[in-house]
Amino acid sequence: MIEMKNLSLCLVTYNDEKYIGGCLRNLKEYVDEMIVADIGSGDQTVALASQAGAKVFEVDWNDSFSSAMNFCMDHAAGRWVLFLHASETISGDDLKKLPPLLENPNAEGYLLHCAGPDRLKIFSPNSRLRLIRNRKEYRYCYRAFEQFPDALISNIENTYINILCPDNDKTWEITMRNRLLEQDITEYPTAQYINYVYGLSLFNAEQHEKSVKYFKNACDGLNPDWLFATHLYKCLSWSLMYLEHFEEALTTLGKAIDIFPLNTDFLVLRAETYRHLGSHDMGIRDLMRCLNTMKQPSRMVPCPETSAAIVWELLGGMMEHQVNLRQALACYQQAYSLNSRNSGLFEKICTLTVEADMPEALSGILGITLKQDIPHQIIAAAKAFLMLGQYERSLRLANHISNTDLEDQISDIRFNCRILLEKSQRAPVDLAVGSAGGSLLLLERIKRCWLRGETSEVEKLLKELDQVDDIDPSLKAIYRLIQTVLSRGKPTVGDLTPDATKEIGTLHNMLLFNGLKEKARALLPLLLHEEGEADFINLAVIWARCNDFDALKTIFEAILQDEEKAKFKRRVLQRLLRDRHLETAEKLLYLGSQPPSEEMTLALWSANRAKKLDVISRYLSNSRLESGASKRLPKYATPNGSLTDFFDAVRENAGAENSEKQLTCGEIHTQIGVIFEKKQKRAEALIAYFRALQWEPNQDAKEKMRAFWQEDSASSEAILQNMHWSAEGELFSGREDFVNYIHGLISFDNGEHEQAFSQFAKAGTTATGSPAAAYMLVILWLGEKEEATTALMNDIKATPELFVWCFSILKVYILRRLEKALEQNPYDGLLLGEKENVLNNIMPVAVYN
Numbered sequence: 102m103i104e105m106k107n108l109s110l111c112l113v114t115y116n117d118e119k120y121i122g123g124c125l126r127n128l129k130e131y132v133d134e135m136i137v138a139d140i141g142s143g144d145q146t147v148a149l150a151s152q153a154g155a156k157v158f159e160v161d162w163n164d165s166f167s168s169a170m171n172f173c174m175d176h177a178a179g180r181w182v183l184f185l186h187a188s189e190t191i192s193g194d195d196l197k198k199l200p201p202l203l204e205n206p207n208a209e210g211y212l213l214h215c216a217g218p219d220r221l222k223i224f225s226p227n228s229r230l231r232l233i234r235n236r237k238e239y240r241y242c243y244r245a246f247e248q249f250p251d252a253l254i255s256n257i258e259n260t261y262i263n264i265l266c267p268d269n270d271k272t273w274e275i276t277m278r279n280r281l282l283e284q285d286i287t288e289y290p291t292a293q294y295i296n297y298v299y300g301l302s303l304f305n306a307e308q309h310e311k312s313v314k315y316f317k318n319a320c321d322g323l324n325p326d327w328l329f330a331t332h333l334y335k336c337l338s339w340s341l342m343y344l345e346h347f348e349e350a351l352t353t354l355g356k357a358i359d360i361f362p363l364n365t366d367f368l369v370l371r372a373e374t375y376r377h378l379g380s381h382d383m384g385i386r387d388l389m390r391c392l393n394t395m396k397q398p399s400r401m402v403p404c405p406e407t408s409a410a411i412v413w414e415l416l417g418g419m420m421e422h423q424v425n426l427r428q429a430l431a432c433y434q435q436a437y438s439l440n441s442r443n444s445g446l447f448e449k450i451c452t453l454t455v456e457a458d459m460p461e462a463l464s465g466i467l468g469i470t471l472k473q474d475i476p477h478q479i480i481a482a483a484k485a486f487l488m489l490g491q492y493e494r495s496l497r498l499a500n501h502i503s504n505t506d507l508e509d510q511i512s513d514i515r516f517n518c519r520i521l522l523e524k525s526q527r528a529p530v531d532l533a534v535g536s537a538g539g540s541l542l543l544l545e546r547i548k549r550c551w552l553r554g555e556t557s558e559v560e561k562l563l564k565e566l567d568q569v570d571d572i573d574p575s576l577k578a579i580y581r582l583i584q585t586v587l588s589r590g591k592p593t594v595g596d597l598t599p600d601a602t603k604e605i606g607t608l609h610n611m612l613l614f615n616g617l618k619e620k621a622r623a624l625l626p627l628l629l630h631e632e633g634e635a636d637f638i639n640l641a642v643i644w645a646r647c648n649d650f651d652a653l654k655t656i657f658e659a660i661l662q663d664e665e666k667a668k669f670k671r672r673v674l675q676r677l678l679r680d681r682h683l684e685t686a687e688k689l690l691y692l693g694s695q696p697p698s699e700e701m702t703l704a705l706w707s708a709n710r711a712k713k714l715d716v717i718s719r720y721l722s723n724s725r726l727e728s729g730a731s732k733r734l735p736k737y738a739t740p741n742g743s744l745t746d747f748f749d750a751v752r753e754n755a756g757a758e759n760s761e762k763q764l765t766c767g768e769i770h771t772q773i774g775v776i777f778e779k780k781q782k783r784a785e786a787l788i789a790y791f792r793a794l795q796w797e798p799n800q801d802a803k804e805k806m807r808a809f810w811q812e813d814s815a816s817s818e819a820i821l822q823n824m825h826w827s828a829e830g831e832l833f834s835g836r837e838d839f840v841n842y843i844h845g846l847i848s849f850d851n852g853e854h855e856q857a858f859s860q861f862a863k864a865g866t867t868a869t870g871s872p873a874a875a876y877m878l879v880i881l882w883l884g885e886k887e888e889a890t891t892a893l894m895n896d897i898k899a900t901p902e903l904f905v906w907c908f909s910i911l912k913v914y915i916l917r918r919l920e921k922a923l924e925q926n927p928y929d930g931l932l933l934g935e936k937e938n939v940l941n942n943i944m945p946v947a948v949y950n
Contacts, residue, residue, distance in 0.1 A: 106133035106134055106178045106179040106180070107133050107179055107180055107181065107203055108131075108132045108133050108179045108180070108181045108182075108183060108199070108203060109132065109133065109134050109135075109136055109177035109178060109179030109181070109182050109183070109235070110125075110128050110132040110134070110135045110136065110183050110185065111136045111137075111138070111170070111173035111174070111177055111182055111183065111184050111185075112124070112135075112136070112137050112138070112150075112155075112173075112184070112185055112186065112187055113138050113139075113140060113166065113169045113170060113173065113186075114137055114138070114139045114140070114142060114146050114147075114150065114187050115139065115140050115141060115142050115146070115273070115274075116142045116143060116144050116146060116273075117142065117144075117146045117187035117188065118142075118144040118145040118146045118149055119188075120187040120188040121137075121146050121149050121150050121153070121187045122149045122150075122152075122153055123190065124185065124187050124188070124189065124190055125150065125153035125154065125155055126153060127190045127191070128183075128185070128190075128191070128196070129153070129154060131196045131199060132179075132183065133178075133179055134156065134177070134178060134179060135150075135153070135154060135155035135156065136155065136156050136158070136173050136176055136177050137150045137155045137156065137157045137158065138158050138160050138169050138170075138172050138173050138176075139157060139158070139159050139160065140160060140162040140169055141159075141162050146187075147159060156176070158172065158176065160172050164244055164281060164284070165243075165244040165281070166241075166244065166245065166246075166247050166278070166281070167240075167241035167242055167243055167244065167247040167248075170184065170241050170247055171240045171241055174235060174239070174240065177235055179235055180203070180234065180235055181203050181232060181233065181234055181235060182232070182233050182234075182235045183199075183231060183232050184231045184232075184233075185231065185264065186266070188266055188267075188271070189264050189265065189266045190264075190265050190266075191262060191263070191264060191265065192263065192265065195261075195262040195263055198260070198261070198262055199232075199262070202232065202260065205258075207256055208234075208256055208257070208258045209233070209234045209236075209239075209254050209255060209256040209257060210230050210232060210233045210234065210249075210254055210256070210257040210258075211230075211231070211232040211233075211257070211258055211259070211260045211262075212226060212229040212230055212231075212257065212258070212259050212260060212402065212403055213229055213231045213232060213260055213262045213263070213264050214229065214260075214261065214262065214263045214264065215228070215229060215263075215264045215266065225246075225297070225298065225301065225329055225332050226328050226329055226331075226332055226402075226403040227246070227247075227248050227249075227294075227328055227329055228246070229403070230249065230257065230328070231264065232260070233249070233254075238253055239253060239254055243285050243289070243292075243294070243295060244281040244282075244284055244285050245278045245279070245280075245281035245282035245284075245285050245298070246278065246282065246285075246298045248294050251324065251326070251327040251328055257328065257402050258400070258402060259400075259402055259403065259404045279302060282295075282298065282299055282302060285299075286299045291318075293318075293319045293320075293321075293322070293323055293327070293333075294319070294327075294329060296315045296316070296318040296319035297315070297316065297319040297329055297332075297333050297336075299315045300312045300313075300314075300315035300316040300318075300319060300333075300336060300337075300340075301336060303315065304336055304339070304340055307343075309340045309343045309344050310344060312336070312340045313337065313340045313341060313344070316333060316336055316337035316340060317337065319333050320333065320334070320337065325360050325361065328402070328403070330360075330361075331357075331361055331364050331366070331401075331403065332403070334353065334354075334356075334357040334360075334361070334367070335357075335366055335367070335370065337353055338350050338353050338354050338357070338367075338370050338374075339370070341353060342370075342373070342374060342377070345377070347374050347377050347378050348378075350370075350374045351371065351374055351375075351378075354367050354370055354371040354374065355371070358371065361401075362394075363394060363397070363399045363401050364401060364405050365391040365394050365395055365405045365407060365412070366405045366406055366407050368387045368388065368390055368391040368394070369387075369388065369391055369407045369411075369412060369415065371384075371387050372384035372385070372387040372388045372391070372415065372419070373415075375387065376419060376422075381419050381422055381423055381928070382423075382925075382926055382927060382928055384419050385416065385419050385420065385423075385928050388412055388415055388416040388419065389416070391412050392409065392412055392413070392416070395409055395412070408439070408440075409439055410436045410439035410440040410443075411436075413432050413433070413435040413436035413439065414432070414433065414436040414443075414446060416432045417429045417430070417431075417432030417433040417436060417449075419928075420432055420928060420930070421453065422668075423926075423928045423929050423930050424671045424672060424675045424929070424930035424931050424934075425928050425929065425930030425933060426453055426456060426457040426459075426675070426930055427457060427459065427930075428928065428930075429453060430450065430453050430454065430457060430459060430462040431462075433446060433449060433450045433453070434450065434462060434465060434466055437450060437466050437469070438466065438469065441466075441469045441470070441473060442473075442475075444475060444477050444478050444481075447466075447470065447475075447478045447481060447482075448477075448478075448481045450462065450463060450466065451463060451481040451482055451484065451485035452485075452639060454485050454489070455485050455488040455489055455642075456639075456642050456672070456676065458489070458679070460485075460486065460489050460491060463482060463485055463486070467482060470482060471501070476502050476504040476507055477507075479498055479501060479502055480498075480499070480502065480507060480510050480511070480514070482498055483495045483496075483498035483499045483514045484514060486498065487514060487517055487518060487521075488610070488643075490521075492517075492518040492521050492522045492525070493518070493522065495514060495518050496514070496515060496518040496519070496522075498514075499511050499514040499515050499518070500515070508541070509541075512541045512544075512545070513607050516545050516548060517607075517610075517611050517614065520549070520552065520611070520615065521614055521615070524615065540566075540569050540571055540572050543562065543565065543566060543569065544566075544572075544580070546562055547559055547562045547563070547566070547580060548608065548611065550562065551583075551584075551587060551608070551612075551620070552611070552612070552615055552617065556584070556587065556588045559584050559588075560584070563577075563580060563581060563584060566580065575598065575600065575601070576600075576604070578601075579600075579601045579604050579605065580604075582601075582605075582627075583604075583605060583608060583624070586623050586624060586627065587620055587623055587624075597627065597630065602627075602628065605624055605627050605628060606628055606640075608624065609621050609624045609625070609628060610643065612624070613643060613644075613647065618647060618649060618652075622649075622651075622652055622655075625640075625652060625655060625656070626655075628640060629655070629656060629659040637656050637659060637660055637665075637669065638668065638669050638672050638673070640656055641653055641656045641657070641669060641672070641673045642672065642673060642676050644656065645673050645676040645677050645680070645682070645685075646676065646680065648677075648680070648682040648685050649685075650685045650688050650689070653673060653685070653689060654688075654692060656669075657669055657670075657689075657692050657693065663695060666693055666695065667695060667698070670689060670690070670692070670697065670701065671698075671701060671931065673689060674686055674689055674690065674701055674704070674705070674931065675704075675930060675931055675934060677689065678704060678705070678708050678931070678934065678935065679934065681708070683705070683708055683709055683712070686705055686708070687705060690702070690705060699922070700922065700926060700929050700931050700932055701931060703918065703919070703922055703932065703935075704931040704932055704934070704935050706918075707915050707918070707919055707932075707935040707936075707938075707939065708935060708938070710882070710883065710911065710915050711915060711935070711938060711939055711942060713882050713911060714908060714911060714912060714915075714939070714942045715942065717904050717907055717908045717911075717944075718908070718942065718943075718944065718945060720901075720904055721901055721904055721905065721908070721944065721945045722945045744766060744769055744770075745769070747773075748769045748772070748773055751773050751776055751777075765796065765797060766793075766796040766797075766829070766830065767793040767794070767796035767797035767799040767802065767830075768793070768799065769793075770789050770790070770792040770793035770796065770799075770802070771789070771790065771793045771799055771801050771802045771805070773789040774786040774787070774788075774789030774790045774793065774802070774805060775805075777789060778805075783809070784820055786805075786809075787805075787806065787809050787817060787820050788820060788824050790802045790805045790806045790809070791806065791820075791821065791824060791839075791843070792827075792829060794806065794839075794842075794843070794846075795827075795829045795830045795832060795833060795839060796829060796830035796832070797830070797832070797872075798872040798875070798906055798909065798910070800909065800913060803846060806843070806846070807846070807847070807850055810847055814847075821840060821843055822840070826839075832871045832872065833864070833865065833871055834865055835865075837863075838863070838864045838865040838871070838873075839864070841860050841861070841863040841864040841873075842860075842861065842864040842871065842872075842873050844860045845857045845858075845860035845861040845864065845873060845876060846876075848860055849876060849880070854880045854883065854884065857876065857880060858876075858877055858880045858881075861873040861874070861876045861877045861880075862877065872903075872906045872910075874893075874897045874898075874903060875903055875904075875906035875907045875910055876910060877893060878890065878893060878894070878903075878907050879907055879910045879911050879914065881893060882911065883911075883914070905944060908944050909944070912939060912942065915939050916936065916939055916940070919932050919935055919936045919939070920936070923936070
């Protein structure tokens with residue numbers, strides 16, 4: 102008996118003399134036989150295939166690629182069949198992966214990846230099914246785009262074997278297949294697969310309106326287990342997105358996600374759709390869900406095509422749009438760690454690192470960059486550290502690069518670092534390390550003269566520069582242009598080359614670094630004349646550091662698109678808020694005809710109100726130094742007091758654990774309220790919270806009382822009015838004052854500030870110095886009523902304790918407004934930045950000591 106072969110290589114050829122020999126030689130030692138079905142070549146394809154050791158059959162062409170491929174399978178003796186085109190090949194490393202696949206008893210076919218130019222532009226999972234078990238029932242159907250019927254074959258698995266196709270010259274095949282596809286759609290008008298591939302052909306021809314029709318036909322009655330099902334839904338979604346039918350795309354993608362919950366490509370597409378609709382928060386949620394899903398093991402066939410590196414980069418882009426630069430950088434770092442050859446991504450990280458003042462973000466991935474020794478990435482890092490003021494680190498990176506083609510860029514970095522180090526150290530820096538020589542030294546001399554304002558000396562050096570032969574004439578022209586601008590004002594300029602813009606930008610930054618704002622501003626029109634609008638934002642961030650509104654306005658007015666103007670405002674506003682340039686931020690907010698967004702307005706509002714927290718902090722820090730300053734310390738319950746005994750009894754009855762922490766009377770009442778609330782004794786709980794507020798403006802008690810009031814204001818009011826009055830603490834002299842204070846709290850929480858002010862005024866503030874006075878001050882501060890604030894301060898007893906209350910009230914109020922907005926926009930960087938700023942503003946501890 103003749104032993105059956107293991108693997109047969111099969112090719113359908115037509116005029117492939119250019120490729121056939123190389124393909125067969127490449128595969129020969131990895132297969133048991135080579136089958137070639139030639140469909141009418143007029144060149145040396147048949148002869149060359151025979152010489153390479155293939156079994157060659159000249160078959161009659163009957164307008165069917167499936168027929169030719171089935172002929173190959175009929176004549177193949179192998180247990181497995183590998184189909185390739187003559188122009189395709191597989192690398193040696195990937196060929197070594199084949200033998201174990203052929204021994205897998207559970208697989209009937211494998212999908213291979215097609216790398217290089219897309220052979221026919223149409224790309225579907227079915228075209229990747231190249232390695233198939235050779236069974237008689239497995240035969241292709243349809244003329245143009247051959248398919249194994251999904252009902253016949255199952256147990257298909259993914260592989261990571263790449264098919265390489267360096268050449269894409271197959272015009273005849275594209276024409277032929279398109280002609281045959283027209284026959285297939287006529288003969289099989291209801292076949293899902295034919296509607297799918299016909300829709301693909303229309304999609305590739307950018308006829309998206311027509312492609313949607315056929316994709317929808319293919320979806321009708323579709324079995325989700327079929328090999329092309331996931332790709333069909335993706336193509337339908339793409340077509341709808343191209344047509345800007347975003348709402349319909351969302352519906353389609355929602356259905357696809359329900360059917361294929363583990364195919365993360367659909368989450369990526371839906372996130373992109375949300376981005377087009379401006380719902381970035383929804384897009385961010387989908388991308389995060391996508392990354393979590395990727396952590397789960399999945400044998401889905403075909404597997405999703407979008408890698409984790411791409412998802413992280415997309416997520417970073419959405420975070421960046423939300424001006425959430427910290428999270429954007431974290432996402433970009435993850436993407437870079439997965440694909441460190443992505444220099445564009447690395448440069449984006451460098452840019453954001455500077456904008457966010459986060460050198461640690463760049464430091465965290467610098468080891469990968471240095472290990473790979475990619476010069477362009479190292480230069481980007483050196484520039485970033487220069488912008489961040491880390492001159493010695495920048496200089497070390499510049500000196501690390503040995504690529505002479507980049508000497509101009511390296512020289513600029515070294516020059517700026519030396520100048521700035523000299524300025525910071527007030528002494529010359531050793532020029533021996535990386536010092537410029539020859540013509541580059543002459544260029545540095547010109548730059549030093551510009552820095553010193555020695556324009557006449559520059560004229561002499563420019564004449565000397567004209568005589569240097571190894572400097573490009575265009576560079577000489579750039580330096581002459583810069584000299585004209587810096588000495589005589591704005592010249593008339595034509596189009597500047599990218600190299601000219603880069604050179605001017607380098608000098609512009611150098612002037613700003615050295616505090617020469619007027620000279621830098623003179624160069625600004627040249628940069629706005631040439632740079633793209635996306636670069637304007639990076640330029641504006643540099644000027645925002647200088648707190649120069651006129652420059653920012655100039656850049657803003659150079660932007661033409663409304664979307665870019667809105668983006669400009671958000672990014673620059675964040676920089677201004679971070680540096681606390683609030684007056685400039687206020688002016689920026691109302692540039693142009695478009696009103697600012699609610700998030701921008703709220704962020705600026707928060708920053709302005711938070712200034713008062715700083716004022717209070719400074720006051721409280723200084724108040725402890727004043728001898729005899731009036732302070733009222735927290736009231737702690739005495740160990741043998743009746744309140745302590747009652748608390749212990751309630752806690753023991755509830756089975757609660759004892760706490761060794763010393764508690765104030767207000768804290769004890771609050772904890773008693775919590776215990777009663779757990780035991781469903783709501784009236785007793787609310788009374789306990791009221792008692793806590795008699796002792797101190799306890800925030801927990803206020804939140805609990807507020808929740809009760811929102812749930813049932815009528816019964817809460819009745820409990821307040823009917824509760825037994827006990828003159829606890831020193832804050833309120835009687836029931837009426839306390840009731841007015843509680844009513845004031847409720848009105849304040851509801852945003853009814855005028856009503857709250859009136860109610861607090863009835864709470865005996867001037868006589869007792871109760872926290873009602875603190876609320877009145879905060880209300881006036883929020884309304885920016887300076888005269889009324891001064892008058893009230895003259896009437897009340899201002900103590901450090903009063904300002905402790907003011908600090909707490911104002912901080913909670915600002916945070917509550919920010920958190921409410923963040924419920925709708927949880928990833929908004931402006932709001933998150935202001936929230937962090939407020940949270941970091943801690944009341945001085947020393948005031949209690």
